[in-house]
Amino acid sequence: MKKWLQENAEILPTGFDLTVTSRQLRSRLSKLGWNVDERETEVHVTPPGDHGRPVAASEPSTPTRRTGGARLDTRLESEGAEFLVLGRLLVERIPAYKTYTNMPGYDLVATNPELNTSARIQVKSRWRTNAPGFPIRNLDSDFVVFCRLNRGNKQGTGVLREPEYYVFPIEVVRAAPKSDGWSKLMVRDIPDAGQYRDRWDLIRDFLRQSTHG
Structure with a gap:
Protein backbone atom coordinates (compact mmCIF):
# COMPACT_ATOMS: atom_id res chain seq x y z
CA MET A 1 0.00 0.00 0.00
CA PRO A 60 -4.04 0.84 -11.60
CA SER A 61 -6.57 3.60 -11.30
CA THR A 62 -7.29 7.11 -12.50
CA PRO A 63 -5.62 9.31 -9.88
CA THR A 64 -7.32 12.33 -8.40
CA ARG A 65 -5.68 15.54 -7.33
CA ARG A 66 -6.43 18.25 -4.80
CA THR A 67 -6.62 21.96 -5.49
CA GLY A 68 -7.47 24.20 -2.59
CA GLY A 69 -8.54 21.17 -0.56
CA ALA A 70 -11.14 19.89 -3.06
CA ARG A 71 -10.74 16.55 -4.81
CA LEU A 72 -10.67 16.75 -8.60
CA ASP A 73 -11.05 13.71 -10.82
CA THR A 74 -8.48 13.66 -13.63
CA ARG A 75 -10.70 11.59 -15.90
CA LEU A 76 -11.77 14.82 -17.58
CA GLU A 77 -8.15 15.67 -18.36
CA SER A 78 -7.56 12.11 -19.54
CA GLU A 79 -10.44 12.45 -21.98
CA GLY A 80 -9.03 15.78 -23.12
CA ALA A 81 -5.65 14.16 -23.79
CA GLU A 82 -7.28 11.75 -26.23
CA PHE A 83 -8.76 14.67 -28.15
CA LEU A 84 -5.39 16.45 -28.10
CA VAL A 85 -3.71 13.43 -29.68
CA LEU A 86 -6.56 13.09 -32.17
CA GLY A 87 -6.14 16.73 -33.13
CA ARG A 88 -2.39 16.34 -33.62
CA LEU A 89 -2.95 13.37 -35.91
CA LEU A 90 -5.41 15.32 -38.03
CA VAL A 91 -3.08 18.34 -38.21
CA GLU A 92 -0.38 15.93 -39.42
CA ARG A 93 -2.84 14.91 -42.16
CA ILE A 94 -3.28 11.43 -40.72
CA PRO A 95 -6.98 10.47 -40.84
CA ALA A 96 -8.08 9.28 -37.41
CA TYR A 97 -11.11 8.88 -35.20
CA LYS A 98 -11.91 8.30 -31.55
CA THR A 99 -13.46 5.04 -30.37
CA TYR A 100 -16.46 6.23 -28.36
CA THR A 101 -17.19 2.73 -27.11
CA ASN A 102 -14.82 1.13 -24.63
CA MET A 103 -12.30 -0.74 -26.77
CA PRO A 104 -9.81 -2.60 -24.58
CA GLY A 105 -6.27 -1.70 -25.50
CA TYR A 106 -6.76 1.40 -27.65
CA ASP A 107 -8.54 4.75 -27.75
CA LEU A 108 -7.97 6.05 -31.29
CA VAL A 109 -7.72 4.55 -34.75
CA ALA A 110 -5.57 6.12 -37.47
CA THR A 111 -6.26 5.09 -41.04
CA ASN A 112 -4.97 5.18 -44.58
CA PRO A 113 -8.16 4.98 -46.69
CA GLU A 114 -6.25 4.46 -49.93
CA LEU A 115 -4.43 1.39 -48.65
CA ASN A 116 -7.23 0.26 -46.32
CA THR A 117 -4.83 0.06 -43.37
CA SER A 118 -5.27 1.16 -39.77
CA ALA A 119 -3.27 1.68 -36.59
CA ARG A 120 -4.69 1.22 -33.10
CA ILE A 121 -3.44 3.89 -30.71
CA GLN A 122 -3.61 3.80 -26.92
CA VAL A 123 -3.35 7.21 -25.23
CA LYS A 124 -1.74 7.36 -21.80
CA SER A 125 -1.73 10.73 -20.07
CA ARG A 126 -0.54 12.33 -16.85
CA TRP A 127 -1.63 15.81 -15.76
CA ARG A 128 1.45 16.61 -13.61
CA THR A 129 4.33 18.57 -15.13
CA ASN A 130 7.28 16.30 -15.90
CA ALA A 131 5.34 13.16 -14.94
CA PRO A 132 7.94 10.36 -15.08
CA GLY A 133 5.79 7.56 -16.47
CA PHE A 134 2.43 5.87 -16.74
CA PRO A 135 0.71 2.57 -15.86
CA ILE A 136 -0.04 0.17 -18.67
CA ARG A 137 -1.26 -3.40 -18.69
CA ASN A 138 -3.15 -3.91 -21.92
CA LEU A 139 -0.72 -4.01 -24.86
CA ASP A 140 -3.26 -4.83 -27.56
CA SER A 141 -2.47 -1.82 -29.76
CA ASP A 142 0.02 -0.74 -32.41
CA PHE A 143 1.19 2.46 -30.72
CA VAL A 144 1.11 4.05 -27.29
CA VAL A 145 1.12 7.85 -27.24
CA PHE A 146 2.18 9.22 -23.86
CA CYS A 147 0.78 12.71 -23.35
CA ARG A 148 2.33 14.78 -20.57
CA LEU A 149 -0.30 17.43 -19.97
CA ASN A 150 2.14 19.48 -17.82
CA ARG A 151 -0.57 21.14 -15.73
CA GLY A 152 1.59 21.84 -12.67
CA ASN A 153 1.40 19.93 -9.39
CA LYS A 154 -1.07 19.21 -6.62
CA GLN A 155 0.13 22.19 -4.56
CA GLY A 156 -0.62 24.55 -7.44
CA THR A 157 3.01 25.72 -7.54
CA GLY A 158 4.23 23.73 -10.54
CA VAL A 159 5.17 25.29 -13.85
CA LEU A 160 2.52 25.05 -16.58
CA ARG A 161 3.83 24.11 -20.01
CA GLU A 162 2.53 22.98 -23.35
CA PRO A 163 1.69 19.25 -23.52
CA GLU A 164 4.38 16.84 -24.69
CA TYR A 165 3.74 13.82 -26.89
CA TYR A 166 5.80 10.64 -27.16
CA VAL A 167 4.82 8.24 -29.93
CA PHE A 168 5.99 4.77 -28.88
CA PRO A 169 5.61 1.73 -31.16
CA ILE A 170 4.08 -1.08 -29.13
CA GLU A 171 7.24 -3.18 -29.47
CA VAL A 172 9.15 -0.49 -27.56
CA VAL A 173 6.56 -0.49 -24.78
CA ARG A 174 6.55 -4.28 -24.55
CA ALA A 175 10.34 -4.35 -24.18
CA ALA A 176 10.47 -1.68 -21.45
CA PRO A 177 10.63 -2.79 -17.78
CA LYS A 178 7.54 -2.20 -15.69
CA SER A 179 6.90 -2.17 -11.96
CA ASP A 180 5.32 -5.20 -10.30
CA GLY A 181 1.61 -5.11 -9.55
CA TRP A 182 0.74 -1.66 -10.87
CA SER A 183 2.71 -2.25 -14.12
CA LYS A 184 4.05 1.31 -14.28
CA LEU A 185 6.44 2.18 -17.09
CA MET A 186 9.02 4.90 -16.52
CA VAL A 187 9.96 6.89 -19.61
CA ARG A 188 13.60 6.99 -18.49
CA ASP A 189 13.71 3.21 -18.85
CA ILE A 190 13.06 3.44 -22.59
CA PRO A 191 16.42 3.75 -24.40
CA ASP A 192 16.77 7.17 -26.03
CA ALA A 193 13.12 7.97 -25.28
CA GLY A 194 13.53 11.50 -26.61
CA GLN A 195 13.74 10.20 -30.16
CA TYR A 196 10.02 9.37 -29.97
CA ARG A 197 8.94 12.93 -29.16
CA ASP A 198 6.35 14.10 -31.73
CA ARG A 199 7.14 11.17 -34.02
CA TRP A 200 3.81 11.14 -35.83
CA ASP A 201 5.69 10.00 -38.91
CA LEU A 202 6.04 6.55 -37.32
CA ILE A 203 2.27 6.14 -37.47
CA ARG A 204 2.17 7.43 -41.04
CA ASP A 205 4.87 4.96 -42.11
CA PHE A 206 3.10 2.12 -40.30
CA LEU A 207 -0.08 2.83 -42.24
CA ARG A 208 1.84 2.73 -45.51
CA GLN A 209 3.36 -0.66 -44.75
CA SER A 210 0.87 -2.38 -42.46
CA THR A 211 -1.44 -5.21 -43.45
CA HIS A 212 -3.40 -4.68 -40.19
CA GLY A 213 -7.02 -3.62 -40.63
Missing part, protein backbone atom coordinates in the same frame (compact mmCIF):
# COMPACT_ATOMS: atom_id res chain seq x y z
CA LYS A 2 2.79 2.46 0.87
CA LYS A 3 4.53 1.98 -2.49
CA TRP A 4 1.27 2.55 -4.35
CA LEU A 5 0.50 5.72 -2.36
CA GLN A 6 4.02 7.02 -2.99
CA GLU A 7 3.48 6.56 -6.73
CA ASN A 8 0.09 8.30 -6.49
CA ALA A 9 0.88 10.97 -3.91
CA GLU A 10 -1.31 13.47 -5.76
CA ILE A 11 -4.43 11.90 -4.23
CA LEU A 12 -3.21 12.62 -0.68
CA PRO A 13 -3.54 15.81 1.37
CA THR A 14 -0.67 18.27 0.97
CA GLY A 15 2.17 17.48 3.39
CA PHE A 16 1.01 13.94 4.15
CA ASP A 17 3.94 11.99 5.63
CA LEU A 18 4.64 8.71 3.82
CA THR A 19 7.82 7.90 5.75
CA VAL A 20 5.99 6.24 8.65
CA THR A 21 5.37 2.51 9.03
CA SER A 22 2.50 0.82 7.20
CA ARG A 23 0.61 0.45 10.50
CA GLN A 24 0.97 4.17 11.26
CA LEU A 25 0.01 4.95 7.68
CA ARG A 26 -3.23 2.98 7.96
CA SER A 27 -3.99 4.67 11.28
CA ARG A 28 -3.45 8.17 9.89
CA LEU A 29 -5.55 7.47 6.82
CA SER A 30 -8.37 6.21 9.02
CA LYS A 31 -8.21 9.36 11.17
CA LEU A 32 -8.55 11.44 8.00
CA GLY A 33 -11.73 9.60 7.11
CA TRP A 34 -10.27 7.19 4.57
CA ASN A 35 -11.64 3.68 4.48
CA VAL A 36 -8.81 1.12 4.67
CA ASP A 37 -10.04 -2.38 3.82
CA GLU A 38 -7.29 -4.96 4.30
CA ARG A 39 -7.74 -8.20 2.40
CA GLU A 40 -5.67 -11.31 1.93
CA THR A 41 -3.91 -10.20 -1.25
CA GLU A 42 -4.49 -6.44 -1.43
CA VAL A 43 -5.49 -3.34 0.49
CA HIS A 44 -8.35 -1.15 -0.71
CA VAL A 45 -8.19 2.52 0.19
CA THR A 46 -11.14 4.84 -0.42
CA PRO A 47 -10.82 8.64 0.04
CA PRO A 48 -13.31 10.35 2.38
CA GLY A 49 -16.61 11.20 0.74
CA ASP A 50 -16.01 8.71 -2.10
CA HIS A 51 -18.77 6.13 -2.06
CA GLY A 52 -17.90 4.57 -5.40
CA ARG A 53 -15.54 1.72 -6.21
CA PRO A 54 -12.54 1.71 -3.85
CA VAL A 55 -9.06 2.40 -5.19
CA ALA A 56 -7.07 -0.82 -4.91
CA ALA A 57 -3.45 -0.47 -3.89
CA SER A 58 -2.50 -3.38 -6.12
CA GLU A 59 -4.17 -2.24 -9.32
Whole structure:
Protein backbone atom coordinates (compact mmCIF):
# COMPACT_ATOMS: atom_id res chain seq x y z
CA MET A 1 0.00 0.00 0.00
CA LYS A 2 2.79 2.46 0.87
CA LYS A 3 4.53 1.98 -2.49
CA TRP A 4 1.27 2.55 -4.35
CA LEU A 5 0.50 5.72 -2.36
CA GLN A 6 4.02 7.02 -2.99
CA GLU A 7 3.48 6.56 -6.73
CA ASN A 8 0.09 8.30 -6.49
CA ALA A 9 0.88 10.97 -3.91
CA GLU A 10 -1.31 13.47 -5.76
CA ILE A 11 -4.43 11.90 -4.23
CA LEU A 12 -3.21 12.62 -0.68
CA PRO A 13 -3.54 15.81 1.37
CA THR A 14 -0.67 18.27 0.97
CA GLY A 15 2.17 17.48 3.39
CA PHE A 16 1.01 13.94 4.15
CA ASP A 17 3.94 11.99 5.63
CA LEU A 18 4.64 8.71 3.82
CA THR A 19 7.82 7.90 5.75
CA VAL A 20 5.99 6.24 8.65
CA THR A 21 5.37 2.51 9.03
CA SER A 22 2.50 0.82 7.20
CA ARG A 23 0.61 0.45 10.50
CA GLN A 24 0.97 4.17 11.26
CA LEU A 25 0.01 4.95 7.68
CA ARG A 26 -3.23 2.98 7.96
CA SER A 27 -3.99 4.67 11.28
CA ARG A 28 -3.45 8.17 9.89
CA LEU A 29 -5.55 7.47 6.82
CA SER A 30 -8.37 6.21 9.02
CA LYS A 31 -8.21 9.36 11.17
CA LEU A 32 -8.55 11.44 8.00
CA GLY A 33 -11.73 9.60 7.11
CA TRP A 34 -10.27 7.19 4.57
CA ASN A 35 -11.64 3.68 4.48
CA VAL A 36 -8.81 1.12 4.67
CA ASP A 37 -10.04 -2.38 3.82
CA GLU A 38 -7.29 -4.96 4.30
CA ARG A 39 -7.74 -8.20 2.40
CA GLU A 40 -5.67 -11.31 1.93
CA THR A 41 -3.91 -10.20 -1.25
CA GLU A 42 -4.49 -6.44 -1.43
CA VAL A 43 -5.49 -3.34 0.49
CA HIS A 44 -8.35 -1.15 -0.71
CA VAL A 45 -8.19 2.52 0.19
CA THR A 46 -11.14 4.84 -0.42
CA PRO A 47 -10.82 8.64 0.04
CA PRO A 48 -13.31 10.35 2.38
CA GLY A 49 -16.61 11.20 0.74
CA ASP A 50 -16.01 8.71 -2.10
CA HIS A 51 -18.77 6.13 -2.06
CA GLY A 52 -17.90 4.57 -5.40
CA ARG A 53 -15.54 1.72 -6.21
CA PRO A 54 -12.54 1.71 -3.85
CA VAL A 55 -9.06 2.40 -5.19
CA ALA A 56 -7.07 -0.82 -4.91
CA ALA A 57 -3.45 -0.47 -3.89
CA SER A 58 -2.50 -3.38 -6.12
CA GLU A 59 -4.17 -2.24 -9.32
CA PRO A 60 -4.04 0.84 -11.60
CA SER A 61 -6.57 3.60 -11.30
CA THR A 62 -7.29 7.11 -12.50
CA PRO A 63 -5.62 9.31 -9.88
CA THR A 64 -7.32 12.33 -8.40
CA ARG A 65 -5.68 15.54 -7.33
CA ARG A 66 -6.43 18.25 -4.80
CA THR A 67 -6.62 21.96 -5.49
CA GLY A 68 -7.47 24.20 -2.59
CA GLY A 69 -8.54 21.17 -0.56
CA ALA A 70 -11.14 19.89 -3.06
CA ARG A 71 -10.74 16.55 -4.81
CA LEU A 72 -10.67 16.75 -8.60
CA ASP A 73 -11.05 13.71 -10.82
CA THR A 74 -8.48 13.66 -13.63
CA ARG A 75 -10.70 11.59 -15.90
CA LEU A 76 -11.77 14.82 -17.58
CA GLU A 77 -8.15 15.67 -18.36
CA SER A 78 -7.56 12.11 -19.54
CA GLU A 79 -10.44 12.45 -21.98
CA GLY A 80 -9.03 15.78 -23.12
CA ALA A 81 -5.65 14.16 -23.79
CA GLU A 82 -7.28 11.75 -26.23
CA PHE A 83 -8.76 14.67 -28.15
CA LEU A 84 -5.39 16.45 -28.10
CA VAL A 85 -3.71 13.43 -29.68
CA LEU A 86 -6.56 13.09 -32.17
CA GLY A 87 -6.14 16.73 -33.13
CA ARG A 88 -2.39 16.34 -33.62
CA LEU A 89 -2.95 13.37 -35.91
CA LEU A 90 -5.41 15.32 -38.03
CA VAL A 91 -3.08 18.34 -38.21
CA GLU A 92 -0.38 15.93 -39.42
CA ARG A 93 -2.84 14.91 -42.16
CA ILE A 94 -3.28 11.43 -40.72
CA PRO A 95 -6.98 10.47 -40.84
CA ALA A 96 -8.08 9.28 -37.41
CA TYR A 97 -11.11 8.88 -35.20
CA LYS A 98 -11.91 8.30 -31.55
CA THR A 99 -13.46 5.04 -30.37
CA TYR A 100 -16.46 6.23 -28.36
CA THR A 101 -17.19 2.73 -27.11
CA ASN A 102 -14.82 1.13 -24.63
CA MET A 103 -12.30 -0.74 -26.77
CA PRO A 104 -9.81 -2.60 -24.58
CA GLY A 105 -6.27 -1.70 -25.50
CA TYR A 106 -6.76 1.40 -27.65
CA ASP A 107 -8.54 4.75 -27.75
CA LEU A 108 -7.97 6.05 -31.29
CA VAL A 109 -7.72 4.55 -34.75
CA ALA A 110 -5.57 6.12 -37.47
CA THR A 111 -6.26 5.09 -41.04
CA ASN A 112 -4.97 5.18 -44.58
CA PRO A 113 -8.16 4.98 -46.69
CA GLU A 114 -6.25 4.46 -49.93
CA LEU A 115 -4.43 1.39 -48.65
CA ASN A 116 -7.23 0.26 -46.32
CA THR A 117 -4.83 0.06 -43.37
CA SER A 118 -5.27 1.16 -39.77
CA ALA A 119 -3.27 1.68 -36.59
CA ARG A 120 -4.69 1.22 -33.10
CA ILE A 121 -3.44 3.89 -30.71
CA GLN A 122 -3.61 3.80 -26.92
CA VAL A 123 -3.35 7.21 -25.23
CA LYS A 124 -1.74 7.36 -21.80
CA SER A 125 -1.73 10.73 -20.07
CA ARG A 126 -0.54 12.33 -16.85
CA TRP A 127 -1.63 15.81 -15.76
CA ARG A 128 1.45 16.61 -13.61
CA THR A 129 4.33 18.57 -15.13
CA ASN A 130 7.28 16.30 -15.90
CA ALA A 131 5.34 13.16 -14.94
CA PRO A 132 7.94 10.36 -15.08
CA GLY A 133 5.79 7.56 -16.47
CA PHE A 134 2.43 5.87 -16.74
CA PRO A 135 0.71 2.57 -15.86
CA ILE A 136 -0.04 0.17 -18.67
CA ARG A 137 -1.26 -3.40 -18.69
CA ASN A 138 -3.15 -3.91 -21.92
CA LEU A 139 -0.72 -4.01 -24.86
CA ASP A 140 -3.26 -4.83 -27.56
CA SER A 141 -2.47 -1.82 -29.76
CA ASP A 142 0.02 -0.74 -32.41
CA PHE A 143 1.19 2.46 -30.72
CA VAL A 144 1.11 4.05 -27.29
CA VAL A 145 1.12 7.85 -27.24
CA PHE A 146 2.18 9.22 -23.86
CA CYS A 147 0.78 12.71 -23.35
CA ARG A 148 2.33 14.78 -20.57
CA LEU A 149 -0.30 17.43 -19.97
CA ASN A 150 2.14 19.48 -17.82
CA ARG A 151 -0.57 21.14 -15.73
CA GLY A 152 1.59 21.84 -12.67
CA ASN A 153 1.40 19.93 -9.39
CA LYS A 154 -1.07 19.21 -6.62
CA GLN A 155 0.13 22.19 -4.56
CA GLY A 156 -0.62 24.55 -7.44
CA THR A 157 3.01 25.72 -7.54
CA GLY A 158 4.23 23.73 -10.54
CA VAL A 159 5.17 25.29 -13.85
CA LEU A 160 2.52 25.05 -16.58
CA ARG A 161 3.83 24.11 -20.01
CA GLU A 162 2.53 22.98 -23.35
CA PRO A 163 1.69 19.25 -23.52
CA GLU A 164 4.38 16.84 -24.69
CA TYR A 165 3.74 13.82 -26.89
CA TYR A 166 5.80 10.64 -27.16
CA VAL A 167 4.82 8.24 -29.93
CA PHE A 168 5.99 4.77 -28.88
CA PRO A 169 5.61 1.73 -31.16
CA ILE A 170 4.08 -1.08 -29.13
CA GLU A 171 7.24 -3.18 -29.47
CA VAL A 172 9.15 -0.49 -27.56
CA VAL A 173 6.56 -0.49 -24.78
CA ARG A 174 6.55 -4.28 -24.55
CA ALA A 175 10.34 -4.35 -24.18
CA ALA A 176 10.47 -1.68 -21.45
CA PRO A 177 10.63 -2.79 -17.78
CA LYS A 178 7.54 -2.20 -15.69
CA SER A 179 6.90 -2.17 -11.96
CA ASP A 180 5.32 -5.20 -10.30
CA GLY A 181 1.61 -5.11 -9.55
CA TRP A 182 0.74 -1.66 -10.87
CA SER A 183 2.71 -2.25 -14.12
CA LYS A 184 4.05 1.31 -14.28
CA LEU A 185 6.44 2.18 -17.09
CA MET A 186 9.02 4.90 -16.52
CA VAL A 187 9.96 6.89 -19.61
CA ARG A 188 13.60 6.99 -18.49
CA ASP A 189 13.71 3.21 -18.85
CA ILE A 190 13.06 3.44 -22.59
CA PRO A 191 16.42 3.75 -24.40
CA ASP A 192 16.77 7.17 -26.03
CA ALA A 193 13.12 7.97 -25.28
CA GLY A 194 13.53 11.50 -26.61
CA GLN A 195 13.74 10.20 -30.16
CA TYR A 196 10.02 9.37 -29.97
CA ARG A 197 8.94 12.93 -29.16
CA ASP A 198 6.35 14.10 -31.73
CA ARG A 199 7.14 11.17 -34.02
CA TRP A 200 3.81 11.14 -35.83
CA ASP A 201 5.69 10.00 -38.91
CA LEU A 202 6.04 6.55 -37.32
CA ILE A 203 2.27 6.14 -37.47
CA ARG A 204 2.17 7.43 -41.04
CA ASP A 205 4.87 4.96 -42.11
CA PHE A 206 3.10 2.12 -40.30
CA LEU A 207 -0.08 2.83 -42.24
CA ARG A 208 1.84 2.73 -45.51
CA GLN A 209 3.36 -0.66 -44.75
CA SER A 210 0.87 -2.38 -42.46
CA THR A 211 -1.44 -5.21 -43.45
CA HIS A 212 -3.40 -4.68 -40.19
CA GLY A 213 -7.02 -3.62 -40.63
